[in-house]
Amino acid sequence: MIDYTEKIPNNVDLGRDRVLQRALEHWQPAYLNWWYDMGPNESHAYEVYLRTAMNVEPDGWAQFGYVRMPEYRWGIFLQPQDSNRQVNFGVHKGEPAWQEVPGEHRSTLRRLIVTQGDTEPASVEQQKMLGFSCPSMYDLRNIFQVNVEEGRHLWAMVYLLHRYFGRDGREEAEALLGRRSGDLDNPRILGAFNEPTPDWLAFFMFTFFTDRDGKFQLCSLAESGFDPLARTCRFMLTEEAHHMFVGETGIGRIIQRTCEVMKENKIDDPSDVRAMGVIDLQTLQRYLNFHCSVTLDLYGSEVSSNAANYYTSGVKGRFEETKINDDHLLTEAEYPVSEVFEGKIRTKTVPALTALNERLRDDYIREIESGVGRWNRVIEKAGIPFRLTLPHKGFHREIGNFAGFKISPDGRVLTEEEWNKRQYEWLPSKQDHAYVQSLMSGRVVELGKFANWIAPPRSGINNQPLNFEYVRFN
Numbered sequence: 001m002i003d004y005t006e007k008i009p010n011n012v013d014l015g016r017d018r019v020l021q022r023a024l025e026h027w028q029p030a031y032l033n034w035w036y037d038m039g040p041n042e043s044h045a046y047e048v049y050l051r052t053a054m055n056v057e058p059d060g061w062a063q064f065g066y067v068r069m070p071e072y073r074w075g076i077f078l079q080p081q082d083s084n085r086q087v088n089f090g091v092h093k094g095e096p097a098w099q100e101v102p103g104e105h106r107s108t109l110r111r112l113i114v115t116q117g118d119t120e121p122a123s124v125e126q127q128k129m130l131g132f133s134c135p136s137m138y139d140l141r142n143i144f145q146v147n148v149e150e151g152r153h154l155w156a157m158v159y160l161l162h163r164y165f166g167r168d169g170r171e172e173a174e175a176l177l178g179r180r181s182g183d184l185d186n187p188r189i190l191g192a193f194n195e196p197t198p199d200w201l202a203f204f205m206f207t208f209f210t211d212r213d214g215k216f217q218l219c220s221l222a223e224s225g226f227d228p229l230a231r232t233c234r235f236m237l238t239e240e241a242h243h244m245f246v247g248e249t250g251i252g253r254i255i256q257r258t259c260e261v262m263k264e265n266k267i268d269d270p271s272d273v274r275a276m277g278v279i280d281l282q283t284l285q286r287y288l289n290f291h292c293s294v295t296l297d298l299y300g301s302e303v304s305s306n307a308a309n310y311y312t313s314g315v316k317g318r319f320e321e322t323k324i325n326d327d328h329l330l331t332e333a334e335y336p337v338s339e340v341f342e343g344k345i346r347t348k349t350v351p352a353l354t355a356l357n358e359r360l361r362d363d364y365i366r367e368i369e370s371g372v373g374r375w376n377r378v379i380e381k382a383g384i385p386f387r388l389t390l391p392h393k394g395f396h397r398e399i400g401n402f403a404g405f406k407i408s409p410d411g412r413v414l415t416e417e418e419w420n421k422r423q424y425e426w427l428p429s430k431q432d433h434a435y436v437q438s439l440m441s442g443r444v445v446e447l448g449k450f451a452n453w454i455a456p457p458r459s460g461i462n463n464q465p466l467n468f469e470y471v472r473f474n
């Protein structure tokens with residue numbers, strides 16, 4: 001169980017380590033200042049029907065109730081320790097998992113933890129203004145739930161920094177509260193986390209695509225030989241699932257509403273669809289292309305000696321490492337990667353050890369493919385002959401083998417001129433953003449009401465009805 005009588009709720013017996021406890025209690029007010037500054041705008045007095053983690057068991061860990069967000073019990077929750085756990089891959093395979101940071105992997109681990117930790121507050125910052133344009137009280141509650149949990153994920157990483165990395169760790173923990181998404185002087189570390197999230201379509205796309213990158217990164221860190229990191233990430237994953245649910249069902253409901261309107265009115269031209277105040281499927285496709293491509297960049301270069309080193313040293317594993325049936329060393333294995341060669345995209349094989357970023361990206365692509373398939377079933381059911389597709393993995397990339405090339409969504413290498421002529425067929429234009437923004441002119445918060453451009457969900461949160469008062473504004 002988690003101890004909520006402590007100033008910092010935790011299941012790591014924080015009270016036994018006074019120095020650490022004091023250091024974290026010192027960081028806590030700085031965190032709250034950040035929340036007041038960069039958390040959801042004007043939300044501080046709202047009472048929100050939130051779930052709070054009560055224990056770390058996979059089922060029944062959550063409790064629902066009204067909470068003022070600044071009073072949310074952010075804390076430190078790790079999956080329980082398995083004393084038999086081993087390092088499951090790389091040269092240390094078979095050794096007991098590390099309970100302290102091995103000296104030689106210290107800076108690598110610190111960098112991985114800081115990079116993961118940095119994305120958590122970044123997304124809260126990106127979403128700060130969205131409460132003003134929510135399509136329903138249900139959705140408002142969901143974004144707040146995502147925000148407080150991203151805040152908790154920051155806590156999770158900061159705990160590791162404080163507990164295991166001494167003074168450097170404390171400095172990094174402070175810096176995590178200093179950077180700001182999109183700031184020119186002191187931006188967040190990764191590109192996608194400096195992009196604005198200006199509207200709810202972008203928010204749902206972000207939670208579907210970019211939060212899911214978080215899931216895959218957490219899954220591979222959950223395999224780490226450094227046991228406290230693995231256990232932290234395992235518990236974060238249980239929270240992450242809800243974020244991706246919000247994204248997938250959010251886009252699904254937008255599609256459903258658009259299709260209903262198209263059918264009722266027997267229209268399919270995007271301008272006719274827009275005239276009805278819903279989001280045309282073509283605009284959805286362009287948003288999808290954008291969010292998919294900036295997220296694919298987060299996996300890094302196809303061929304990476306860093307990724308190979310992380311693996312060999314036992315620091316970061318593959319997605320579902322222990323379920324894979326191979327030697328977990330990858331000394332002989334090969335893996336295909338794509339590149340542009342003489343104006344065409346070709347595939348070549350490279351040592352699998354160096355292609356671990358690409359492999360994780362491919363695991364991710366398989367999962368988003370099934371999500372897009374579920375969206376397409378909504379369109380198909382409505383009898384509309386349009387299908388959403390994932391763009392080619394080289395489309396609109398800035399990192400790796402495709403950086404510097406112009407690739408069409410169907411995977412052709414384009415000239416600069418062709419790209420310039422056609423890019424807004426594929427990516428959201430200023431006009432697209434302006435149109436979507438025009439739908440977000442105010443918030444919809446009457447009980448049980450939903451904005452015109454989105455269908456209600458199938459059911460409420462925690463079996464509550466759709467007209468439940470998910471947020472009390474006070």
Ligand SMILES: [Fe+2]
Nearest residue numbers: 120150153214
């Ligand atoms: Fe997160």
Ligand SMILES: [Fe+2]
Nearest residue numbers: 211214240243
């Ligand atoms: Fe998340």
